[in-house]
Amino acid sequence: MPDRSTFLNHIAYDSVIIGFSGDKLKILLMEYHNTGLFALPGGFVGVNEDLNDAARRGLEERTGLTHIYLEQFYTFGNVSRHQPETMYTILKANGVDDREHWLLGRFISVAYYALINYKNVVPQPDALSDSCTWYSIDELPELIFEHSAIVNKAIETLRANLDRKLVGMNLLPEKFTMKDLQQVYEAILGKKLHRTAFQREMLGSGMLIRHDKQYNGKAHKAPFLYSFRERTLNQTG
Amino acid sequence: MPDRSTFLNHIAYDSVIIGFSGDKLKILLMEYHNTGLFALPGGFVGVNEDLNDAARRGLEERTGLTHIYLEQFYTFGNVSRHQPETMYTILKANGVDDREHWLLGRFISVAYYALINYKNVVPQPDALSDSCTWYSIDELPELIFEHSAIVNKAIETLRANLDRKLVGMNLLPEKFTMKDLQQVYEAILGKKLHRTAFQREMLGSGMLIRHDKQYNGKAHKAPFLYSFRERTLNQTG
DNA sequence: TCATTATTGTCTCAATTTGTAACAATAATA
DNA sequence: TATTATTGTTACAAATTGAGACAATAATGA
Numbered sequence: 001m002p003d004r005s006t007f008l009n010h011i012a013y014d015s016v017i018i019g020f021s022g023d024k025l026k027i028l029l030m031e032y033h034n035t036g037l038f039a040l041p042g043g044f045v046g047v048n049e050d051l052n053d054a055a056r057r058g059l060e061e062r063t064g065l066t067h068i069y070l071e072q073f074y075t076f077g078n079v080s081r082h083q084p085e086t087m088y089t090i091l092k093a094n095g096v097d098d099r100e101h102w103l104l105g106r107f108i109s110v111a112y113y114a115l116i117n118y119k120n121v122v123p124q125p126d127a128l129s130d131s132c133t134w135y136s137i138d139e140l141p142e143l144i145f146e147h148s149a150i151v152n153k154a155i156e157t158l159r160a161n162l163d164r165k166l167v168g169m170n171l172l173p174e175k176f177t178m179k180d181l182q183q184v185y186e187a188i189l190g191k192k193l194h195r196t197a198f199q200r201e202m203l204g205s206g207m208l209i210r211h212d213k214q215y216n217g218k219a220h221k222a223p224f225l226y227s228f229r230e231r232t233l234n235q236t237g
Numbered sequence: 238m239p240d241r242s243t244f245l246n247h248i249a250y251d252s253v254i255i256g257f258s259g260d261k262l263k264i265l266l267m268e269y270h271n272t273g274l275f276a277l278p279g280g281f282v283g284v285n286e287d288l289n290d291a292a293r294r295g296l297e298e299r300t301g302l303t304h305i306y307l308e309q310f311y312t313f314g315n316v317s318r319h320q321p322e323t324m325y326t327i328l329k330a331n332g333v334d335d336r337e338h339w340l341l342g343r344f345i346s347v348a349y350y351a352l353i354n355y356k357n358v359v360p361q362p363d364a365l366s367d368s369c370t371w372y373s374i375d376e377l378p379e380l381i382f383e384h385s386a387i388v389n390k391a392i393e394t395l396r397a398n399l400d401r402k403l404v405g406m407n408l409l410p411e412k413f414t415m416k417d418l419q420q421v422y423e424a425i426l427g428k429k430l431h432r433t434a435f436q437r438e439m440l441g442s443g444m445l446i447r448h449d450k451q452y453n454g455k456a457h458k459a460p461f462l463y464s465f466r467e468r469t470l471n472q473t474g
Numbered sequence: 475t476c477a478t479t480a481t482t483g484t485c486t487c488a489a490t491t492t493g494t495a496a497c498a499a500t501a502a503t504a
Numbered sequence: 505t506a507t508t509a510t511t512g513t514t515a516c517a518a519a520t521t522g523a524g525a526c527a528a529t530a531a532t533g534a
Contacts, residue, residue: 010245011314011345051314051345075312075347077248077288108248108288110312110345178511197493199512219502220510415482434522436483456531457481 004102007044012107013055014042014147015070016154017063019118020171025137025187026118027151028062030129034093037086038141040150041132042109055112062124062132069115069170073157074150077108081146109145113154115170155188162188169228175211177223178202241339244281249344250292251279251384252307253391254300256355257408262374262424263355264388265299267366271330274323275378277387278369279346292349299361299369306352306407310394311387314345318383346382350391352407392425399425406465412448414460415439 017028029038043058045051052072060066084104091101123132135141140151161167168184182198202208207229213222254265266275280295282288289309297303321341328338360369372378377388398404405421419435439445444466450459 008247008343008345010247045314045345047343048316050316051312072312075288075309077282077347079285079287106245106284108245108282108345108347110314194493195511196495196513200492203512213501215501217502218510219508221500221512222502223511431522432482433484433524437521440483450530452530454531455481456479458483458529459531460482 002044002103006046008047009102010105010107011045011051011110012042013045013051013058013110013112014040014076014150015055015059015062016040016111016113016151017059018113018115018154018158018171019121019134020184020187021118021134023183023187025155026134027137027140028121028123028132029135029140029143030125031131031133032090032093033130035089037090037144038147039129039144040147041126051110055110059112059114061126063114063116063121064124065116065120069166070112071114071157071161072110072112074153075108075110076146076150078146079106081109082106083145086144109150111150111154113158115167117171117173119173158188159190175225175227177214177225179223181226239281239340243283245284246339247342247344248282248288248347249279250282250288250295250347250349251277251387252292252296252299253277253348253350253388254296255350255352255391255395255408256358256371257421257424258355258371260420260424262392263371264374264377265358265360265369266372266377266380267362268368268370269327269330270367272326274327274381275384276366276381277384278363288347292347296349296351298363300351300353300358301361302353302357306403307349308351308394308398309347309349311390312345312347313383313387315383316343318346319343320382323381346387348387348391350395352404354408354410356410395425396427412462412464414451414462416460418463 019026019028028041030041031038041058041062043054043061045054049057052070055072056068056070059068059070087104088099088101091098091103118134123134125132137151137155140148142148143151158167162185167188168181171184172180178199181202182193182195185198186193208226209229211225211227214225215222256263256265265278267278268275278295278299280291280298282291286294289307292309293305293307296305296307324341325336325338328335328340355371360371362369374388374392377385379385380388395404399422404425405418408421409417415436418439419430419432422435423430445463446466448462448464451462452459
């Protein structure tokens with residue numbers, strides 16, 4: 001249980017951890033013990049810890065991965081977010097019955113999104129929650145606080161940032177086909193793209209390296225595998 | 238002097254208030270009494286106040302304007318930002334000699350930028366400062382905390398958002414010439430644009446309304462005045 | 475009154491980029 | 505060996521962009 005004296009009061013962070021599988025974006029959600037309440041993974045900022053470091057630490061604790069694309073995108077601070085009853089339910093379900101607990105106060109939440117290759121991840125529930133699982137972006141359960149709004153704004157931001165190239169490379173494995181890459185773009189933009197124009201643009205950008213072909217046992221021409229020329233990570237700050 | 242009990246501890250906001258005059262971007266800075274210290278205008282969040290409302294309230298107090306384009310763009314929370322000695326200097330210069338004052342604690346700062354027509358503004362110093370003045374973006378004095386980094390990131394964000402059209406309309410008066418508009422774009426992008434291509438793009442976008450000509454007494458063809466088709470304001474949140 | 479000056483609005487044309495389709499290449503299969 | 509389902513490349517029209525030419529003015533001043 002987080003201790004009041006080691007964290008900055010009134011400040012939290014929440015992370016929208018985004019993965020990609022086949023054709024859909026997925027998000028990591030936590031479910032709290034015996035409550036049926038779902039939330040984004042998040043945490044608090046140590047009194048001697050940089051804000052962005054705190055978010056990164058929390059992400060590592062949750063996913064076990066250390067070098068991850070993480071970007072701060074907005075800070076949520078509406079009074080209506082403050083739902084002490086909900087938080088009290090969670091605390092009580094964890095054996096903490098304290099009406100004066102510091103977590104019942106009002107918190108401002110700094111929101112981040114992370115992009116990861118979801119096959120590499122074994123989600124780790126924290127002390128308060130009993131599951132930490134991937135959910136498809138279009139089949140999310142109801143979330144506590146204003147976490148649904150946070151997810152929506154994360155997707156919106158991701159869309160707007162797609163052209164800055166950093167996105168695809170963090171959602172795919174080291175090597176991938178042109179079709180894989182196009183599916184990532186389509187999942188983010190929510191629309192179909194023209195195959196040959198997409199291929200031309202990607203090849204023309206010079207950001208891809210072509211490798212051997214991938215023989216996948218299907219009855220048609222085998223696609224090339226590609227990787228990104230340089231991995232750019234740790235965009236926080 | 239802000240009171241501890243009426244504001245959320247550890248949380249502040251700072252605003253980069255951007256105006257445009259002729260050919261340069263300008264920023265509002267405050268100078269604290271008898272200290273020679275410069276800072277961005279900022280403030281704190283009331284215990285029952287939405288974060289974005291707090292920033293807007295502070296902006297109104299500072300400029301006297303009520304309908305202003307205001308956008309949250311990043312939250313700064315590095316430990317190195319915490320400089321209690323600097324804050325103590327400011328407090329002491331204002332007659333507050335209290336080593337335990339709440340403002341000496343560590344603060345996370347949510348940063349906003351605002352776009353305004355700077356001719357409409359009469360800057361209002363607050364209780365702690367004795368001047369609140371426009372400075373050219375390329376002639377800023379040294380700023381306290383990490384306020385210089387905040388300014389840089391604001392300009393960077395503004396540049397990235399320029400294509401979303403909302404920018405120019407908030408930096409110019411109701412009616413303006415095509416040249417005025419081009420100068421705003423050039424000041425933000427930091428580079429010259431091709432006159433006729435710019436004109437074609439702006440006219441083609443359909444976002445401008447053409448009005449009468451402006452006879453400015455110069456020995457050449459008089460330019461048309463334009464206005465934006467719809468004013469879009471209050472983008473916070 | 476009339477040429478001069480500085481700037482504006484429009485037009486033209488080439489260069490580049492984009493949208494769309496055609497087509498040949500090729501792994502596996504029957 | 506023909507068939508099938510893709511993939512990589514090429515081709516070409518359509519649209520956009522870059523850069524300049526040029527005519528249309530407001531004021532000035534001879």
